[in-house]
Amino acid sequence: MEKQPTILSSIACNLDANILSAAFPLLEEGKVEALEWSFDTLYWAEQVPDWFTELLSAYSEQKRLIGHGVFFSLLSSRWTKEQQQWLQKLQQLSLEFNFDHITEHFGFFTGQNFHYGAPLPIPYTDITLRIGQDRLKRIYEACQCPVGLENLAFAYSLDEVKQHGEFLEKLIEPVNGFVILDLHNLYCQLHNFSVSYDELIALYPMDRVREIHISGGSWEDSALGPDQKVRRDTHDDSVPKEVFQLLERTICRCPNLKYVVLEQLGNGLKTESSRTLFRHDFLEMERIVKLNASSLSTRPNELFLPPQLLLTGPAVEDEPLYEQQLQLSQILETAPSLERARQLLAASSLAQSDWKIESWEPYMLETAIHIAQKWKK
Numbered sequence: 001m002e003k004q005p006t007i008l009s010s011i012a013c014n015l016d017a018n019i020l021s022a023a024f025p026l027l028e029e030g031k032v033e034a035l036e037w038s039f040d041t042l043y044w045a046e047q048v049p050d051w052f053t054e055l056l057s058a059y060s061e062q063k064r065l066i067g068h069g070v071f072f073s074l075l076s077s078r079w080t081k082e083q084q085q086w087l088q089k090l091q092q093l094s095l096e097f098n099f100d101h102i103t104e105h106f107g108f109f110t111g112q113n114f115h116y117g118a119p120l121p122i123p124y125t126d127i128t129l130r131i132g133q134d135r136l137k138r139i140y141e142a143c144q145c146p147v148g149l150e151n152l153a154f155a156y157s158l159d160e161v162k163q164h165g166e167f168l169e170k171l172i173e174p175v176n177g178f179v180i181l182d183l184h185n186l187y188c189q190l191h192n193f194s195v196s197y198d199e200l201i202a203l204y205p206m207d208r209v210r211e212i213h214i215s216g217g218s219w220e221d222s223a224l225g226p227d228q229k230v231r232r233d234t235h236d237d238s239v240p241k242e243v244f245q246l247l248e249r250t251i252c253r254c255p256n257l258k259y260v261v262l263e264q265l266g267n268g269l270k271t272e273s274s275r276t277l278f279r280h281d282f283l284e285m286e287r288i289v290k291l292n293a294s295s296l297s298t299r300p301n302e303l304f305l306p307p308q309l310l311l312t313g314p315a316v317e318d319e320p321l322y323e324q325q326l327q328l329s330q331i332l333e334t335a336p337s338l339e340r341a342r343q344l345l346a347a348s349s350l351a352q353s354d355w356k357i358e359s360w361e362p363y364m365l366e367t368a369i370h371i372a373q374k375w376k377k
Contacts, residue, residue: 006293007251008064009286010034010261012213014041015052018266022275026282027055034064034100036261040071043089060097066211066259067093067143068180069104074135074149075122076108078322079315083135091142100258101146101210101304102139103180106168107154110329110372118371120332121155122325123354124167127318132171134316140175141311146304148178148210153185153217153233154368156360158193165204176306178210178256183246184217184239188231192364197249209254210304214243214285215263220370222363223338230367236268238277244284251292256302260289324350332372338362341369 011023013035026032037056042048059065072086090102107119122128140147149168155161168179181204190197216237222228239262251257262282269275327348335341342365345357352358 007257007289008033008259009282009289010036010064010066010259011282012036012038012068012261012263013055014038014266015045015048016266018269018275019264022264022269022278026279031282031286034066034259034261035059036066036068036259036263038070039067039093040069040086040089043071043086056097060099063098063100065097065099066261067097067099067102068150069102069139071109072104072135072139073109073119074104074106075128075132076322077127077131077318077325079317083315087138087142090139094143094145099143099145101148101178102143103148103150103211104136104139105150106152106164106171108325110332110375118154118375119152120328120368120371121152121160122321123356124160124163125354127316127321129167129170130316131318131321133174136171136175136177137309137311138315140177140306140309146178146210147175148172148180148304150180150182150213151185151204153182153188154364154371155189155193156364156368157356158195158361159356159359161189161193161195161200162203169205169208172208174306175309176304177208178302178304179205179208180211180213181209181250181254182213182215182233183250184213184215184235184243185233187240187243187246188217188233191231193361197246201250201253206253207255207302210256210302211259211261212247212250212254212257213261213263214239214247214281216240216243216268220367222366224363224366228363230363232367235263235265238264238274239281239285244288247285247288248292251289256304260285320349324348324353324355328355329372332369333376335369338366338369341365 011032105119107121136147215235216239218232218234220230220232262285331341331344350357
């Protein structure tokens, strides 16, 4: 009987012609050991092709299908009908597919209803902790399988970066959850805040890492100076060699690692050369995984299921925090310049608050403005 691999080399595979074209030769050769599916991108699709459902079902039957949420907006501080509908859809899908786990992104989305855009950070306070824990319990209640959170690429300050791992651990504690350690997100923070890998990785709960993501991204010039470049987690390019090096350094630190996932958006896979690079990236990832998996082969795999979970009462909300989120979204989406954004923030309820806007790095605020205005609906 063939021995089960300790760590599964996986791809993020959605109903996207470019992703599927890039991945098809790998799928055909049986190289892809598990699939990660951003299930909520198809919540409102009128029809899903039978062949795509069959692909998902094939991995589901082997308990090698994992779900990755995109649109839940975990830390939005007012409970919305969209979130309730999201959970209902997840519950239905969890009856149709045998997910090995479900994950979401840390943060909240900008925008009036907080369900568009890219996730941005929120203060690490007792109320945000309670909101996040409440939402993760609701996700678990819907899917009845292990639940995890992905570390965020974006931060406003070095202090925020250094607190992130500990706050993630507190968030997942009530559901005995796990962390997706996205190494490109980590790479963004290493560059954007000039912090060392050893210092930053020591701040994460490595025994809680069940999944690793690798991906590419992009560089963004700053108006603050010719030498100020910000690394962005845009998922639209091949994996940098530095991220492969991070993977080599990190696997051995994760005793409960089960999946390593290659991510790339379809808009970065439009040419045959980009698709070829994607396959090369997968094979390099697979090589590193196989080389390092043997060091973990005798360790038990943590199930990450809560011993018991009692969800009572209405969803946790906080109106003052909601108003601050709205104000921040409005400022980021409409400010014509960095200087104007700083003036508006200084005059808002975020000033002298737990948001600590006074310590935000100007080049990261500038980046947040670009993100919010790109995704504004």
